[in-house]
Amino acid sequence: MSSPLPPAARSVPGENKLQHVQRLLDVLRTDLDEKNLSSSERAATLEKLKVYGRDPKQCDPIFSKEGIETIGEHGFVDGSDCPAAREALRCLANALLLVPRTRQIFVDLGFPVKAAAKFANASVDDEFLLARLMLLITYGTTVDLESLLSEQKLEQSIDEALARHAKTYSGDEKARSPSAMDEMALSETLKLVFNLSHFVKDREDLFIKSVPHLLAILRGRELPPFPLQPPITFVINALINMDLSASKDDAFPPSDPLCNVRRLVEILDKSIDANLGFPASTSWDENGAPLITLLRRIVQTPEEEVKSYLKKQLLPSEEERNQPLGKGTSLAARLLQQSNSASSPNTRESVSYLLFELSNSNVQEFILNVGYGYASGFLVSHNIPIPTETFQADAAASSASKPINPITGQTLESEQAAADPFEGKTEEEKEREAERLFVLFERHGNTPIPLFYRFTRRLVSRAWANLRPRSRLKKTGVVKVKNPVEQAVEEGRFQELDD
Known part of the structure; x- marks a missing residue:
């Protein structure tokens, strides 16, 4: 139960919120000089001010320079670790969050230096409040962050705090x-x-000294069904800007170089639903990109064992090539689905970049790894030229144990053994498939037609009879359309190739 307010701070009949807020601040200002409040009265007064400050309406005195100064002096009293100081920090945190202009006032009054000093050996309650205050002043202020890190030893204090948290997830604790x-x-x-x-x-x-603590938290924390939520997401974000190569023995310990990478792959695997092939939560698109970015940073390190492991986990295996790539429920298949998912605009670009870099940033290797259908959008949007030899059968066979179709990634022998895709379909379904191929040819109009046709001709030939006479676009009579294949034949650009 809260302590009673001192008589001078109690509300009086007819007094509105603005007047009471001003009187609370006057009481606290007087107390700075006269020390006429007990610890419990001081805490109660600041708590009342905190409650008022949750709604900025009629609280202008709190957000003025005098108000921030008064509350700050109570929050940063030398050697203080008491409820009153903590209530003052809560008031400040609310003010800086709700009224951005108070952040520069806080900086101008010199409170960041006091906050950095107080952060050293702070209790968990104070750590939360001080970290939030310093986080808020990184936005839109002139604070000298470098000075806080070096002269006020904020970097060391943060490292010690992270070490304390890491102990919770390891050893006896x-x-x-x-x-x-x-x-x-x-x-x-x-x-x-x-x-x-x-x-x-x-x-x-x-x-860089905090890397082992961050990784200990990442490995030691039990993962929820959907892992990409705080504090795991914040650990991943914190690691993104750090040079893991400079902390090689921590990121890739000689005793088990894969321990941290395995954890990241596990988080990735659990973050995408295996049954549906879609994100298990809408939070995936918000929080998945940093995880993919961190994996890309790891791929860029010179650790060959780590890169080999990621290739094995994230690129399609030989077994998956028995059908067109991206059709299964493996992690590699789900990643391919994410690379062109309309529901994941934030992550699909990052996933494509990751798969491209896992392919040694080589266009031909990238296409053979994921199939031209998944690679084309990324390559075209980044103006990356596609070598003509990519679509030749010899090239397809050179990087795989069996010849593959570079368009779908499926082995040619599996493709030949597959049932007729039009078997059992109604005329309407055949017509829809024919129109899908129409769009496909339009989209890849710059691809050499003989080469593209070589790997899709069985489907095209089956759809051709449906497309030419029955296209619903032509039947409407509103527009005249011509299939690019039909046009190529008429212009003499179409060439049948031998097997």
Whole structure:
């Protein structure tokens, strides 16, 4: 139960919210000089001010320079670790969050230096509040972050805080579940780490000592059914801006170089639903891109064992080539589905980049790994030229144990053994498939027709009879359309190739 307000701070009849807020601040300002409030009265007054400050309406005195200064002086009293100081920090956190202009006021009053100093050995409750305050002032202020990191030893204080959190997930303390406040404090500190490493550009070694703590948290935390949620997402974000090559023995320990990469692949695997082939949550598209980006950073390191493992896990296997790629439920198949998913605009580009880099950034290898159907959009949108020899049968066979169709990624022998795709279909269904191929040829109009046709001619020949006389676009009479294949035949550009 909250302590009663001191008599001078209690509401009086007829007084509105604005007047009461001003009187609470007057009481707190007087207390800074006269120390006439008890600890419990001071805490109660600040708590009342905090409740008022949750709604900015009629709270202008809180957001003025005098208001921020008064509350800040109570929050950063030297050597303080008491409920009153904590209530003052909560008031400040609300003010800086709700009214952005107060952030520069906070900086101008010199409070960031006091916040950085107080962060050292802070309790979990104070860590949460101090990390949030410093996070907020990284936006739209003139704060000198480099000075806070070096002169105020903020980098060291954050590293020590992360070390304390890491102990919760390892050793003798692993059995103890972190409290809700532990989780909140960790999340705020991780967000602060990301912002500092993002805005302080000239420090490549920034937080490099914290890498083992971040990885310990990543490995030790139990994964929920959908892992991409705080604090796991914040750990991944924090690692993105760090040079893992500079912390090689921590990122890829000699005793088990794959321990951290396996964890990231496990998180990726659990984040995409295996049955549907679509994200298990809409949060995938919001939080999946940082995970893919981190995996790309790992691919770019010189660790060959790690890259070989990622290729094995994320690129289609030989067994998957018994059918067109992307049709199964393996992680590799689901990644391919994400690479052109309309429901995942944020992640599909990142996934394509990852698969391209796993293919050694080689166009021909990329197409043979994932199939031209999945590779074409990425290559065309980035103006990457496609070698003509990519579509030749000899090239298709050179990188695989069996010749494959570079369009679908399926082995040619499996393709030949497949049943007629038009068997058992109604005329309407055949017509729809024919129109789908019409669009396909339009989309890939720049691909040499003989080469493209070589690997799709069985489907085209079956659809051709349906497309030419029965196209619903022609039947409407509104527009005249001509299939690119039909046009190529008439112009003498179409060439039948031997098997």
